[in-house]
Amino acid sequence: MSMLRRIGMLLALCLLSSTAYANLTIEITSGSDRALPIGVVPFEQASELSEDVAQIIQDDLQRSGYFDPLERSAMFEQPTRADEVEFGPWRSLDVRYLVVGSVEQTPNGYRISADLMDISGQRQVLTESVTTQRNGLRSAAHYLSDQIFEAITDIRGAFSTRIAYVSASGVGDDMRFALYVADSDGRNSQEVLSSDQPILSPAWSPDGEKLAYVSFESGRPAIYVQQVASGQRVKLTDFEGINSAPAWSPDGRRLAMSLSKDGQPEIYIMNLADRSLTRITNNSSIDTEPSWAPDGRSLLFTSDRSGGPQIYRYSLTSQETQRLTFTGNYNARGRFSPDGEDIFLIHRSSRGYQVARQELSSNRLVVLSDSSQDESPSVAPNGTMVIFATKRGGNGVLSAVSADGRSSFRLPSPQGDVREPAWSPFMD
Amino acid sequence: MQVKSLVRLFAVAFSITIIAGCSSTGGTQGSDAYGTQQGSGSSSGSSSAGASTTGVSGTGQYGSTSGSGSSVGQQADSRIPSARTIYFDFDRDTIKSEFESVVMAHARYLRANPSAQVTLHGHTDERGTREYNLALGERRANAVQRFLNIQGVSNSQMSVVSYGEERPAARGSDESAYSQNRRVVFDY
Numbered sequence: 001m002s003m004l005r006r007i008g009m010l011l012a013l014c015l016l017s018s019t020a021y022a023n024l025t026i027e028i029t030s031g032s033d034r035a036l037p038i039g040v041v042p043f044e045q046a047s048e049l050s051e052d053v054a055q056i057i058q059d060d061l062q063r064s065g066y067f068d069p070l071e072r073s074a075m076f077e078q079p080t081r082a083d084e085v086e087f088g089p090w091r092s093l094d095v096r097y098l099v100v101g102s103v104e105q106t107p108n109g110y111r112i113s114a115d116l117m118d119i120s121g122q123r124q125v126l127t128e129s130v131t132t133q134r135n136g137l138r139s140a141a142h143y144l145s146d147q148i149f150e151a152i153t154d155i156r157g158a159f160s161t162r163i164a165y166v167s168a169s170g171v172g173d174d175m176r177f178a179l180y181v182a183d184s185d186g187r188n189s190q191e192v193l194s195s196d197q198p199i200l201s202p203a204w205s206p207d208g209e210k211l212a213y214v215s216f217e218s219g220r221p222a223i224y225v226q227q228v229a230s231g232q233r234v235k236l237t238d239f240e241g242i243n244s245a246p247a248w249s250p251d252g253r254r255l256a257m258s259l260s261k262d263g264q265p266e267i268y269i270m271n272l273a274d275r276s277l278t279r280i281t282n283n284s285s286i287d288t289e290p291s292w293a294p295d296g297r298s299l300l301f302t303s304d305r306s307g308g309p310q311i312y313r314y315s316l317t318s319q320e321t322q323r324l325t326f327t328g329n330y331n332a333r334g335r336f337s338p339d340g341e342d343i344f345l346i347h348r349s350s351r352g353y354q355v356a357r358q359e360l361s362s363n364r365l366v367v368l369s370d371s372s373q374d375e376s377p378s379v380a381p382n383g384t385m386v387i388f389a390t391k392r393g394g395n396g397v398l399s400a401v402s403a404d405g406r407s408s409f410r411l412p413s414p415q416g417d418v419r420e421p422a423w424s425p426f427m428d
Numbered sequence: 429m430q431v432k433s434l435v436r437l438f439a440v441a442f443s444i445t446i447i448a449g450c451s452s453t454g455g456t457q458g459s460d461a462y463g464t465q466q467g468s469g470s471s472s473g474s475s476s477a478g479a480s481t482t483g484v485s486g487t488g489q490y491g492s493t494s495g496s497g498s499s500v501g502q503q504a505d506s507r508i509p510s511a512r513t514i515y516f517d518f519d520r521d522t523i524k525s526e527f528e529s530v531v532m533a534h535a536r537y538l539r540a541n542p543s544a545q546v547t548l549h550g551h552t553d554e555r556g557t558r559e560y561n562l563a564l565g566e567r568r569a570n571a572v573q574r575f576l577n578i579q580g581v582s583n584s585q586m587s588v589v590s591y592g593e594e595r596p597a598a599r600g601s602d603e604s605a606y607s608q609n610r611r612v613v614f615d616y
Contacts, residue, residue, distance in 0.1 A: 172597060198591065200559075242562055245559040286563040288559045302559075332557040373555070375556070
C-alpha cells in the first residue's frame, strides 16, 4: 500500500526562489516496505517565511528510504512542542515517531526548535535548537534531519552533504557543458565551471573543499583541481594522451588517476605535495577508474586485461593485484562502501548496464537499480545510498538507490542531460 | 535524399562486388582497387569513392559531405580527403575493410604533404562507463594512427585525442545513433 502510494509521487516543492537555477527536483520512485512510519508535523512558523522547514525535513527522511512519512491531511492535530503531544491518538495511526517544532524570528535571524518523540515508547528522544539567517533555513532543516535520522537509526545523517554533477546540452559542435554543485536534495545548485568542451569525473577532496575533474577546455583531457568556494583552480596534469579519472586518497594528500602518456591507460598515484608520480599498473590493457579503499591501503580499478572490463584490487602494502568481479563480462567503475565491506559498480546484465553491489566477503553480486543505462555510481558518505546517472525519456537524469536496493529516488534536471554525480563527504 | 543515397549505396555495392570479383585475393586488395579507381579518374570511379562513406554511414551527417566532395578523387594528394570519418563495430577497434580506402586516402595526402597535421579524434557510443569509454576511444584512434604509420605517415604529423562518449555525433539510444557515434574523425 505504502509502496503504491509512493510510486511516482512528485515531491518537488516548487518554491519561488530568485537564486534557484537549474535546480533538480526529486521524485521518489520506490519506497522501502521496511520504512518506519513517522509524522513530521508542520512547524509553527510565520506564514510569509519562504521555506517550509517541516516539509524539508519530511522530504529528507522520506528520500532516505528509512522512513514513510504520514501525510499532513491525516494529522488530527498539529502540536508544535513536546509537551503538547498526546501519544495515544498518534499510536492509533501506527506512527512510530513524531517530529514537532517551531521557527521563531529573533533580532538576528531565526531560531528553529525541534523535538523528536518516540510514540510507542512514549518518550522524548531528542530536542534540538539551531539559529540561522534567512538564507540558512534550508541548511538548518537538513541539519535537523541529520540529528533525527541518527537518533533513530544510529547512522549518521548525510542530508547536509552536497552533490557535484555535470550538465550537457546541445549536440555536435554546439554542445555546452557545466559543472554544478547542489545540496543533497538537488536544491541550491550553483555552476562552478562551464565550457563548450566536455567536463567529466568530478571528485570531492576528503575535506569537501575542492573538486578534481577532467576538462577538455584545452582541446585535450586534462585534470584540474578547483576550490569550490573561491573558484580558484590549478591544472594538475596535462600529459600527452588521456588524463582521467582523478580519485583522492582518504588523507587528501594523493590523487590516483589514469594516464596514457606511456602508450595505454595506466593507473598512477600523484603525490600532491611535489606532484611526483608512482605507476601502479604496467601492461598492454586498459587500466582506469581508480578508487581508494576507506583505509587508504588499497585501490579498486577497472581493467580489460582478461578480455572485457572487470574490477581489480591493488594492495599498496603487498603490491599485489587481485581480480574481484567474476559475474558477467562487464563490471566497471567500482566504489567502496564507507565501511570497506562492499563495492558498488556498473554491471552489464541481460537488461543492460545497471548499478550493483558486491559483498567482498562472499563475492555475491546483487543488482540494485531497475534502469538499464546506468553509469557513474557514487556512494553517500554514510553508505546508505548510491547516486548514479541513467537515462529516462532520452535524457540523462540522476537517480539514487538505497544500498539494499529497496528504495530509490530520481533527480531529473529541467535543463538538458545531467550526469557524473559525485556525492560529497560529510561537510564539517 | 534517403532514397538517393540508397540508390547510390546499391551502385557502390555493385561496383565493389565487380572489383572484388576481379581481384580474387580480397583483404587489402580492396584498398588497391580504390587506388586504381582514383587513378583512372573516371566519373563513376570518383563518385563511388566518395560515396562509399555515404553508403555505410547511412543517415550519418557525413554522408552529404562526402557525396558533394566527389571531385576529390582527381587531386587526391593535394587536397584533404573529403571523407573524414570512419565507423567501428561495437567494442571493436579494428578498421573495417570498407573504410580502409578512406584511411588510405588520408595516408596518401599526409605522405604528399609532410607539413600537414592531423588530429585523430576517437569516439565511442554511450554504453558503458565514461572513463572506460575514454580509453576505448583512444584505442580506436591509436589503431588508425598505427595504420597510417604503417602506410608511411610520420608519427610527428599525427596526434590522438579521445573524447570517449562525450561528443556524440547523433543523439539517441538506439543502434542507428550508436553506429554513428562509434567513430574516428580526421581533424586537420
